[in-house]
Amino acid sequence: MKPPEVDRIAGSRAAVAARRARAEVKRQIASGERPAVDVLDSADEEHPAEASLRVSELIGSIPWLGPTRTARVMEELAISPSKRVGGLGTHQRVRLREFLQRRQRNGAGAGAGPIAPGSLVVLAGPTAVGKGTVAGHIRAHHPDVLLSVSATTRSPRPGEIDGTTYFFVSDEQFDRMIADGEFLEWATVHNSHRYGTPRGPIEAALARGRSVLLEIDLQGARQVRAAFPAARLVFLLPPSWEELVRRLVGRGTEDEEERERRLSTAKVELAAQDEFDYKVVNSDVETAAQEVVQLMAVSRA
Numbered sequence: 560m561k562p563p564e565v566d567r568i569a570g571s572r573a574a575v576a577a578r579r580a581r582a583e584v585k586r587q588i589a590s591g592e593r594p595a596v597d598v599l600d601s602a603d604e605e606h607p608a609e610a611s612l613r614v615s616e617l618i619g620s621i622p623w624l625g626p627t628r629t630a631r632v633m634e635e636l637a638i639s640p641s642k643r644v645g646g647l648g649t650h651q652r653v654r655l656r657e658f659l660q661r662r663q664r665n666g667a668g669a670g671a672g673p674i675a676p677g678s679l680v681v682l683a684g685p686t687a688v689g690k691g692t693v694a695g696h697i698r699a700h701h702p703d704v705l706l707s708v709s710a711t712t713r714s715p716r717p718g719e720i721d722g723t724t725y726f727f728v729s730d731e732q733f734d735r736m737i738a739d740g741e742f743l744e745w746a747t748v749h750n751s752h753r754y755g756t757p758r759g760p761i762e763a764a765l766a767r768g769r770s771v772l773l774e775i776d777l778q779g780a781r782q783v784r785a786a787f788p789a790a791r792l793v794f795l796l797p798p799s800w801e802e803l804v805r806r807l808v809g810r811g812t813e814d815e816e817e818r819e820r821r822l823s824t825a826k827v828e829l830a831a832q833d834e835f836d837y838k839v840v841n842s843d844v845e846t847a848a849q850e851v852v853q854l855m856a857v858s859r860a
């Protein structure tokens with residue numbers, strides 16, 4: 560058996576070597592020799608220097624981020640300051656990866672951070688373009704963004720959950736909510752059912768500096784713009800009209816008559832796309848979701 564003193568010396572040598580290896584990784588990031596996202600991707604048992612690096616050290620090594628912004632970024636990504644790269648949870652890793660890639664693409668100094676605090680973004684677009692799908696992707700990957708849950712008088716589709724997809728309410732309940740001033744905006748959509756955005760959760764989130772995403776129709780987007788001129792309006796476009804029809808038919812949730820009604824609304828909505836601040840083509844869900852999130856990161860200043 561080795562005497563304890565030998566163990567202690569060996570242990571401290573190993574610790575010094577590990578520190579040196581981490582310092583080298585930080586130097587590579589700081590000099591631009593190695594993108595931070597590569598360090599994140601290579602962090603595993605075979606790369607202990609990368610895996611044992613703290614996330615704050617990884618982000619802090621990027622030349623254009625000082626300690627204050629690093630701390631803010633960590634908070635926005637919901638990653639604790641002591642977290643090591645190898646110990647990240649799946650969602651944290653995805654959020655960090657998206658952030659690093661976005662910063663790499665945008666270059667130094669672009670934007671204000673992953674998500675500008677307190678921004679209100681409206682996602683609109685024709686039926687079946689994929690608004691719900693893109694919003695769902697953002698919900699899954701950016702829990703820091705509040706995805707507003709609307710109230711509607713339409714019936715739930717199979718798989719839709721009351722309180723998550725929508726608050727499914729009766730006509731009488733909807734009337735009462737209007738009378739009580741509970742809506743930020745509301746509209747009758749596709750000439751059939753009413754949909755409205757509950758005001759309370761949005762105002763509370765914005766007051767706390769949390770960003771909010773509304774997935775609503777054209778009429779609602781116009782009302783939000785009037786009430787909140789600072790809101791950013793995003794129009795989601797299909798790659799083509801044929802693809803839009805394919806998605807509507809493929810979803811299989813409406814009969815022929817309802818599909819026709821929705822497609823005629825879609826023509827009106829597409830004609831209004833130039834009223835929006837940004838247009839995003841939904842060819843690929845992940846890319847479209849990332850573009851919407853990136854728009855949230857654009858500094859209001």
Ligand SMILES: Nc1nc2c(ncn2[C@@H]2O[C@H](COP(=O)(O)OP(=O)(O)O)[C@@H](O)[C@H]2O)c(=O)[nH]1
Nearest residue numbers: 686687709745746748754755756774775776779
């Ligand atoms: N104005 C307004 N529109 C909403 C609201 N919630 C959903 N919508 C819109 O209502 C429309 C119908 O939604 P839905 O019944 O889920 O079917 P979809 O058209 O196939 O997405 C979509 O354009 C939604 O964006 C809301 O709170 N306010």
Ligand SMILES: Nc1ncnc2c1ncn2[C@@H]1O[C@H](COP(=O)(O)OP(=O)(O)O)[C@@H](O)[C@H]1O
Nearest residue numbers: 686687688689690691692806810841842843844
């Ligand atoms: N980028 C995409 N590529 C292919 N299919 C998509 C894409 N985005 C959404 N879809 C599909 O299109 C259909 C309509 O999407 P949905 O999110 O319900 O649209 P919306 O909320 O705009 O009415 C769904 O079946 C969905 O799976």
